[in-house]
Amino acid sequence: MKVNAMKNRWVMTGLVLSLAFNFTFLGALGYRLWEKKKNRPPDAGRTVRREGPPPEGHLALRKDQKERLAKLRKEFFPKLRETRKRLEQERKDLGTLLLKEKTDTVEIVKRLDRVGELQTRIEKMVVFQMLKESESMDPRQREVYIKMIIRRLGERPPGNRENPRRNPVKPDDTKPKQEKQP
Numbered sequence: 149m150k151v152n153a154m155k156n157r158w159v160m161t162g163l164v165l166s167l168a169f170n171f172t173f174l175g176a177l178g179y180r181l182w183e184k185k186k187n188r189p190p191d192a193g194r195t196v197r198r199e200g201p202p203p204e205g206h207l208a209l210r211k212d213q214k215e216r217l218a219k220l221r222k223e224f225f226p227k228l229r230e231t232r233k234r235l236e237q238e239r240k241d242l243g244t245l246l247l248k249e250k251t252d253t254v255e256i257v258k259r260l261d262r263v264g265e266l267q268t269r270i271e272k273m274v275v276f277q278m279l280k281e282s283e284s285m286d287p288r289q290r291e292v293y294i295k296m297i298i299r300r301l302g303e304r305p306p307g308n309r310e311n312p313r314r315n316p317v318k319p320d321d322t323k324p325k326q327e328k329q330p
Contacts, residue, residue, distance in 0.1 A: 207289050207296075216284050224277050231273065235266040274301075 209217070242259040245252065278297055282290045 207285075207292055209285075209289065213284050213289075217281055220277070220280055224273070228270065228273055228277075231266060231270055235263065235270065238262045238266060 238259060242256065242263060245256050245259060274297075278294065282293055285293060
């Protein structure tokens with residue numbers, strides 16, 4: 149009897165501690181969410197229509213410009229998807245070749261060339277599409293548009309040369325260290 153009562157006491161203690169831990173965790177999580185919501189500006193997450201010129205980074209396209217962009221994109225994206233599918237297939241085929249016991253280096257080089265060609269084709273398609281889309285834009289819209297696209301492509305916009313998150317290696321770190329001679 150005494151052993152059974154002791155086991156029950158340990159089980160109950162474990163359950164109480166588990167419940168206390170879970171309530172503490174949920175309380176801390178709820179408090180963080182409440183603090184985040186409390187410190188948020190009143191118009192956060194909502195679109196606010198402003199009078200005057202559009203803010204920096206906003207295209208403010210006219211109706212005819214929007215229609216032209218929609219038409220160009222409707223023609224462009226199916227072609228881009230098809231090229232990306234072919235690129236994905238070539239990469240899979242390359243992977244299959246690499247997994248074979250006897251590697252055919254000539255065939256691997258051919259696949260690599262095809263992958264490179266398709267990647268180059270995609271980049272050219274995107275750049276020429278950007279040029280087509282920006283033809284009907286005024287200079288300010290064009291500049292904002294190009295910077296937006298560059299950011300999406302993962303490149304730094306022109307003029308943003310020092311970005312520590314993008315380039316963690318400093319130029320001095322790339323040089324081999326020379327030993328001091330006595």
